[in-house]
Amino acid sequence: MVTVSTSEAGKAYHHGDLRAAAIETGLALLETRTADDLGLREIARTVAARREAAAEAERLRIARELHDTPIEIALPTVDNSLAAIAAARDAAAEEDEQDAPAPGDSLRDAAPSPAVAGAV
Numbered sequence: 001m002v003t004v005s006t007s008e009a010g011k012a013y014h015h016g017d018l019r020a021a022a023i024e025t026g027l028a029l030l031e032t033r034t035a036d037d038l039g040l041r042e043i044a045r046t047v048a049a050r051r052e053a054a055a056e057a058e059r060l061r062i063a064r065e066l067h068d069t070p071i072e073i074a075l076p077t078v079d080n081s082l083a084a085i086a087a088a089r090d091a092a093a094e095e096d097e098q099d100a101p102a103p104g105d106s107l108r109d110a111a112p113s114p115a116v117a118g119a120v
């Protein structure tokens with residue numbers, strides 16, 4: 001018997017080693033039946049079913065991993081926005097208190113702002 005390979009030597013097939021999978025599956029199926037009761041189509045169906053089951057298990061593992069991984073996204077929320085507004089309001093009020101004239105001072109005694117002083 002002559003075997004001819006159409007693939008390049010050493011190049012991996014994108015589905016994996018189907019030959020090894022078929023041999024392994026065929027040997028496993030031979031443990032439960034005779035060689036006369038076993039066909040290549042049954043081996044191929046079993047290999048395909050096992051590969052699909054393995055792929056589905058991998059998809060489920062990835063989905064569980066993604067589901068269990070906390071994802072932190074910095075989105076503005078109402079609470080964050082209200083806190084930022086309150087902080088800005090408090091800072092502005094503090095600046096106004098520092099710049100405001102003391103009680104009893106007249107506006108003539110208050111120091112003019114630099115913009116006003118330069119215009120006068």
